[in-house]
Amino acid sequence: SQKIEQNSEALNIQEGKTATLTCNYTNYSPAYLQWYRQDPGRGPVFLLLIRENEKEKRKERLKVTFDTTLKQSLFHITASQPADSATYLCALDTGRRALTFGSGTRLQVQP
């Protein structure tokens, strides 16, 4: 069966450190992979998109990698800040219809 897995346990890190979140998938061949941020009680907000033929994408303090052989994407936040605390969702875009979302990983950055 098709599955997207993100760490269900919260990730706690100290301010200034790099946060690394993982998204693994099985039985998909996504053309694109997207990352979203969701704050409690609010809708997700788009952060980054990476294509299947791209290895890495950067935007300010954010970096995403995409390994289609391992079927994995890593999402990094460098120099993390308490304001980065939120739930981060990965979403697969197979190019056919709507996105398929993972369950998200909650990040808590301690000051």
Add this chain to the structure above:
Amino acid sequence: DGGITQSPKYLFRKEGQNVTLSCEQNLNHDAMYWYRQDPGQGLRLIYYSQIVNDFQKGDIAEGYSVSREKKESFPLTVTSAQKNPTAFYLCASSMTGGSGGNEQFFGPGTRLTVL
């Protein structure tokens, strides 16, 4: 301001009643989507529409219905046939549906509670 709005923010319903959730966008997007989110879980697709007057079922369409009579509007009706409707409902839109790697823009959500 361009964006996507949902109303109401909170909604209470008695068992056996149908209820309609509103979703409006002024982004001139062709595609619109409805997702359901339960505590600690990801978003599950209920219905989506890639163009006016056309829509398709998502993964959990049973007990829900939609219409897409205008490009800007995609209301969702939660019917009494939906066995466990209490959840957070999110509407989204994107420039086009299907392939293209389009980002989705989400509304603020409606929290529905069945009493």
